[in-house]
Amino acid sequence: MKSILMKICRFFCFVLTLPLLTLKIIGLCGMYKRVFPLLAYNITFSYNEKMHELKRELFRNVGRFANTDGTLRLLEIGCGSGANFNFYPYGCTVICTDPNPHFEKYLRLSMDANPHLTYDTFVVARGEDMEAVKDESVDVVVCTLVLCSVSNVLQVLHEVRRILKPGGAFYFLEHVVSDPSSWTYFLQHVLEPLWYYLGDGCMITRATWKDLEAAGFSELHLKHIEASEVTLMIRPHIMGYSIK
Template identity: 75%
Template sequence: MKCLMVFCRLVCSAVSLPLYLLEAVGLYAMYKRLFPLLAYNITFSYNDKMHRVKRELFRNVASFAGSDGTLRLLEIGCGSGANFSFYPDGCTVVCTDPNRHFDAYLRRSMDANKHLTYDTFIEASGEDLRSVEDESVDVVVCTLVLCSVSSVPRVLHEARRVLRAGGAFYFLEHVVSDPSSWTYFFQYVFEPLWYYLGDGCTVTRATWRDLEAAGFSELHLRHIEAPGVTLMIRPHITGYSIK
């Protein structure tokens, strides 16, 4: 079985070679203009399937408001604003994303969620939030982002840095499946192609291990099978950590 899996991955890598060459010569950047449109449309289906999971995940966000009663939330990789409807009334949201082409779709979500106050938009990767001051937010949110960053530990380090003491980091991420499963077989085989179609998405990360090693004082984490989601990204982790 392992030999078959390796062979199939090699075939998939060969199929992905044109995309690799496009990236090597800088032409893959054109796809970053198209990806926000694809992601925006996929968001509706994903949110429908994951509505109960997201509602449960964010149900206690308001409890992390600061001593003055206000809640300042920073979202890493906000994309088109798929989480906005789950945030509590009056919350102030700071949006960050490395892809500026999400802007038009992000504004649509802002217009549809008037219960929130929106601060600045920061064009930055999760690994480098230097424009955000230390301990300046109550909550950091990161959903379906850690699969595509270059360094998960660095993103988590930045999240801890900008969080005030007692603040929370919320996460919802797809992760690698058990190596003995058929899900893992397909994740391993199709990952080279999925990486390019998903704008850098990697499907074989054991992200929970990075969270366990990130230095948070508390970690509340659950492994789930996302209902109705494509097999490649069905295994998820969800929860929050407290600084």
């Protein structure tokens, strides 16, 4: 009964989004991509405040993947406005990628606020196709709140493995679908059609841990957490790192 109700409610939510679908088809939703970076930049401060301790825990051992001379090249996929910069170790070189070029303005603000880092370049690219980045050229890849909105998670992870040096690490922090028995799961499936447009392609019903398990890394260190301080729809998270 609950499953049937969920499908009915999701259908009505989908109907409500038909005007947004129409705007997307005729190309007017592209205007939102200019506005979304400003929204994301402001949301970053609230999210980081609520997730500060978890992010510190996530990135606490990034330095172990530095080279023998102490250098560390780190690439962030979907860097957005640079929400993770203050968690990266002193002196590491950061390469930024994002498919939305309008993030660069806000990215520069975060760069100025984090002079402990060295910045290499900003590459406008989808996570599924980072051909501008050479094979086995970085020590660490970071991806937070990004795999929810890519078109092909496994292809992104394939690219991660390609650009990582042998023994390099991929760090992730992603919201995922809740347990099927929960009301959060119910609401995620009902509201996802609307959330997709408001979140610039964000999908809130992905079981991303399954993709990580299938990606072919030599080690996977992953744990499920409840981010109790954030919006109910995205409280279920996974975090951790995998090693090539």
